[in-house]
Amino acid sequence: MSDKILYGCAAVFNTPDEITHAAEKVANAGYKKFDVHTPYPVHGMDDAMKLAPSKLGYVALVFGLSGTLGALFTLWWISAVDYPIVIGGKPFFSFPAYIPVMFELTVLSAAIATVLAMLFIFFKLPNNSHPLHGTEYMKKVSSDKYGISIQADDPQFDKEKIKELFETLNAAKIYLIHWDNDELNHKHKILEPKFLAFLFVVALISSGTAYFTLNKLMFMVPFNWMMDQPKQSAQQKSLIFDDGFGMRNPVPGTVARGYLPYQFKGQPDLAGEKLVNPVPISNESLKLGGQKFDIYCSPCHGYHGDGASRLRGQFPNPPSLHSDKVRKWSDGRIFAVITDGQNIMPSYSTQLSVEERWAVINYVRALQRALNAKESDLQ
Amino acid sequence: MTAADFTKELSVIEGKPALRELDELISKPLETKPNKKFYIALSITLSLFSLLVIGLGLTFYYGIGMWGNNNPVGWAFDIVNFVFWVGIGHAGTLISAILFLFRQKWRTGIARFAEGMTIFAVMTAGMFPLIHVGRPWLAGYLFPYPNQHSLWVNFTSPLLWDVFAVSTYLTVSLIFWYVGLIPDLAILREKTTHKIKKVIYSVFSLGWRFSNRHWQHYEMVYLILAGFATPLVLSVHTIVSFDFAVSIIPGWHTTIFPPYFVAGAVFSGFAMVQNVLIIVRKIFNYEHIITLDTLEKMNKIMLLTGSLVGYAYAMEFFIAWYSGVEAERFTFLNRALGPYAWAYWIMITCNVVSPQFFWVRKIRRSIPVMFVIAIFVNIGMWFERFVIIVTSLSRDFLPSSWAYYKPTYVDAMILIGSFGFFFTWILLFTKALPVVSMAEVKAVVDGAQPSHKEH
Numbered sequence: 001m002s003d004k005i006l007y008g009c010a011a012v013f014n015t016p017d018e019i020t021h022a023a024e025k026v027a028n029a030g031y032k033k034f035d036v037h038t039p040y041p042v043h044g045m046d047d048a049m050k051l052a053p054s055k056l057g058y059v060a061l062v063f064g065l066s067g068t069l070g071a072l073f074t075l076w077w078i079s080a081v082d083y084p085i086v087i088g089g090k091p092f093f094s095f096p097a098y099i100p101v102m103f104e105l106t107v108l109s110a111a112i113a114t115v116l117a118m119l120f121i122f123f124k125l126p127n128n129s130h131p132l133h134g135t136e137y138m139k140k141v142s143s144d145k146y147g148i149s150i151q152a153d154d155p156q157f158d159k160e161k162i163k164e165l166f167e168t169l170n171a172a173k174i175y176l177i178h179w180d181n182d183e184l185n186h187k188h189k190i191l192e193p194k195f196l197a198f199l200f201v202v203a204l205i206s207s208g209t210a211y212f213t214l215n216k217l218m219f220m221v222p223f224n225w226m227m228d229q230p231k232q233s234a235q236q237k238s239l240i241f242d243d244g245f246g247m248r249n250p251v252p253g254t255v256a257r258g259y260l261p262y263q264f265k266g267q268p269d270l271a272g273e274k275l276v277n278p279v280p281i282s283n284e285s286l287k288l289g290g291q292k293f294d295i296y297c298s299p300c301h302g303y304h305g306d307g308a309s310r311l312r313g314q315f316p317n318p319p320s321l322h323s324d325k326v327r328k329w330s331d332g333r334i335f336a337v338i339t340d341g342q343n344i345m346p347s348y349s350t351q352l353s354v355e356e357r358w359a360v361i362n363y364v365r366a367l368q369r370a371l372n373a374k375e376s377d378l379q
Numbered sequence: 380m381t382a383a384d385f386t387k388e389l390s391v392i393e394g395k396p397a398l399r400e401l402d403e404l405i406s407k408p409l410e411t412k413p414n415k416k417f418y419i420a421l422s423i424t425l426s427l428f429s430l431l432v433i434g435l436g437l438t439f440y441y442g443i444g445m446w447g448n449n450n451p452v453g454w455a456f457d458i459v460n461f462v463f464w465v466g467i468g469h470a471g472t473l474i475s476a477i478l479f480l481f482r483q484k485w486r487t488g489i490a491r492f493a494e495g496m497t498i499f500a501v502m503t504a505g506m507f508p509l510i511h512v513g514r515p516w517l518a519g520y521l522f523p524y525p526n527q528h529s530l531w532v533n534f535t536s537p538l539l540w541d542v543f544a545v546s547t548y549l550t551v552s553l554i555f556w557y558v559g560l561i562p563d564l565a566i567l568r569e570k571t572t573h574k575i576k577k578v579i580y581s582v583f584s585l586g587w588r589f590s591n592r593h594w595q596h597y598e599m600v601y602l603i604l605a606g607f608a609t610p611l612v613l614s615v616h617t618i619v620s621f622d623f624a625v626s627i628i629p630g631w632h633t634t635i636f637p638p639y640f641v642a643g644a645v646f647s648g649f650a651m652v653q654n655v656l657i658i659v660r661k662i663f664n665y666e667h668i669i670t671l672d673t674l675e676k677m678n679k680i681m682l683l684t685g686s687l688v689g690y691a692y693a694m695e696f697f698i699a700w701y702s703g704v705e706a707e708r709f710t711f712l713n714r715a716l717g718p719y720a721w722a723y724w725i726m727i728t729c730n731v732v733s734p735q736f737f738w739v740r741k742i743r744r745s746i747p748v749m750f751v752i753a754i755f756v757n758i759g760m761w762f763e764r765f766v767i768i769v770t771s772l773s774r775d776f777l778p779s780s781w782a783y784y785k786p787t788y789v790d791a792m793i794l795i796g797s798f799g800f801f802f803t804w805i806l807l808f809t810k811a812l813p814v815v816s817m818a819e820v821k822a823v824v825d826g827a828q829p830s831h832k833e834h
Contacts, residue, residue, distance in 0.1 A: 035591060041822065083530065090535055129586075144402070
């Protein structure tokens with residue numbers, strides 16, 4: 001018993017009046033490191049102990065306001081900067097609609113921050129190794145008695161004097177409280193294997209859960225009946241037709257509406273000789289041709305047909321349409337290139353109808369003319 | 380009758396029990412083995428809960444086509460139940476926060492239980508929007524997090540505000556509840572002789588040691604939390620009402636909705652708290668802690684909020700007529716006289732008529748009568764949400780799309796099952812944690828505070 005280090009001297013009282021009185025006396029006697037322990041907050045005790053008012057209100061203020069401003073900033077950044085999208089004709093930054101979320105985040109951050117600050121910064125909890133724990137004194141003050149304790153490291157601490165003081169105050173019982181040597185000598189090492197294992201398990205579980213939730217769970221489709229439709233998909237085996245093909249050929253001897261066979265496949269020069277542009281140069285055809293040129297041709301040939309396109313440098317450079325070769329080609333020869341493709345250029349016969357192809361050729365002619373205008377064009 | 384001494388504050392705890400007796404009494408359910416009655420009750424709630432599990436299983440397996448929702452009535456039991464349970468959850472924070480700010484000492488006996496109910500009710504409520512979206516496993520997208528689609532949520536939508544309001548409410552309620560529990564867990568830590576229990580209580584009480592240097596900050600935090608929780612509790616049902624009020628459906632598009640919903644929420648929450656507490660105080664012998672006076676005060680609040688709700692019903696009708704909007708007028712006449720008139724009149728009887736009996740002092744203080752009235756209030760408040768949601772949707776602007784909504788057996792299973800879920804939690808709560816706050820109750824016993832006489 002005697003080799004234990006003294007934590008302090010404590011006394012219990014039976015009534016709230018007595019403890020208030022005792023706290024006043026102890027505070028007046030000049031003790032600084034003393035504390036009162038009561039099963040519930042006793043009114044007037046803060047004054048009796050001469051405690052300064054709690055500063056936790058400032059924590060709530062600071063974190064509440066940062067919640068508000070943080071929410072405002074986040075909402076502004078999300079809706080007006082990172083992902084601006086018009087919703088219901090409202091402006092990107094529609095402040096009134098943000099008020100509910102801002103309010104909720106204010107409350108959330110203030111509440112969480114205040115409580116965490118109280119428990120872990122102001123109280124320095126969790127602390128289950130405090131010498132008062134497990135004592136008879138603690139059992140009493142947790143239930144129905146009122147206790148006061150003076151710590152041994154108080155500059156005025158004198159065991160006998162304090163005992164005397166408590167006795168004059170009519171204490172029901174006086175205790176000497178000691179540190180637990182086992183707990184004192186126990187050192188928590190950071191690199192303890194148990195602690196490291198604990199950290200590892202925590203890291204594993206939290207990262208695993210986060211990975212699973214964000215990368216797997218969000219993409220799981222447990223009951224995916226909607227995707228399962230009773231229809232024939234392309235390339236699927238058919239149970240209806242004898243040959244088992246899901247995709248069918250047209251009935252032999254039939255021709256699709258509007259279909260005209262192209263006679264000059266693989267013979268571009270012949271096409272240049274034989275084909276004549278049936279589409280007259282008019283405002284409409286130039287407009288149509290320009291539109292289609294911008295959609296299908298400009299990605300490689302550029303908006304002006306000079307090959308200065310956004311793909312320049314990423315592909316083999318497409319030839320300019322203003323070269324002598326192309327300018328001297330007949331309309332039919334260009335038609336053959338659009339229809340069949342040439343070198344790396346694919347066929348555009350599925351994207352452009354016959355008429356549209358001729359309209360594009362008219363537009364290309366207009367572009368060529370614009371770079372090589374004659375004197376008469378200026379008049 | 381003798382002249383009462385009005386200078387003296389009435390005690391909220393009867394009979395001036397010794398503080399240690401209170402500890403013993405309140406912690407008794409935690410220290411004794413559950414008896415037969417507990418297991419019977421638990422088996423009932425678990426059976427109801429299994430209905431929920433089956434109902435949800437059917438819903439997930441076959442899709443929400445298992446419900447009765449049809450084309451105009453896209454929101455039905457799922458949203459009705461959501462609003463109902465969120466409403467139930469409003470009593471807890473009201474009691475622990477608003478009544479705390481008003482220094483109503485009688486709240487101490489019921490606060491812990493009501494807070495617990497809040498958490499369980501909000502948990503139950505939170506389930507419904509999740510199943511309502513049809514694919515609950517995708518509900519993570521409701522939260523704005525930087526995802527690989529670089530998509531963000533729509534912050535101008537009340538449905539999104541709801542996500543924030545309900546999750547904030549649940550979090551703050553949990554914090555509030557836990558902060559209140561810390562001293563009680565420390566009491567149990569000192570009391571228990573059981574080794575495992577001692578470890579659990581030690582961990583969760585964080586080494587609380589009843590120091591007045593701690594109590595000082597603790598009371599400040601409690602005040603701050605109450606100050607934040609008060610507007611929070613009002614905001615939650617306000618935002619729930621925005622789900623409706625911000626739309627243009629006749630019968631929903633009204634500015635009275637926020638206060639009307641909050642009053643209704645407090646009304647139904649108090650009814651549920653009163654119902655359950657009447658049973659709890661009887662079983663655990665807490666009659667002197669949760670006194671008849673306390674129950675009477677709760678009945679008075681029900682009378683007040685019930686009358687507010689009744690006023691809102693009347694005002695809705697008046698404004699529908701006064702606005703001169705044909706669709707609004709039709710909607711309200713249709714509520715009272717149309718195909719859902721039966722639901723409307725159940726609502727009026729239960730919500731407006733039944734609480735009016737509380738004007739009579741004898742009824743206010745008769746436990747069986749108040750129990751029945753509170754049950755009626757709960758039924759009525761469920762029907763209120765049904766009336767608002769279903770009647771408005773089933774007949775909106777376009778008569779060609781009108782349709783009558785009928786719930787299916789799966790809807791019924793989920794509704795009944797949600798009660799099983801809620802009461803299972805309540806039962807486990809009564810056996811796992813003190814249902815009355817020991818530290819708070821001790822502080823309001825007669826003679827617990829200094830008399831401030833000259834020493």
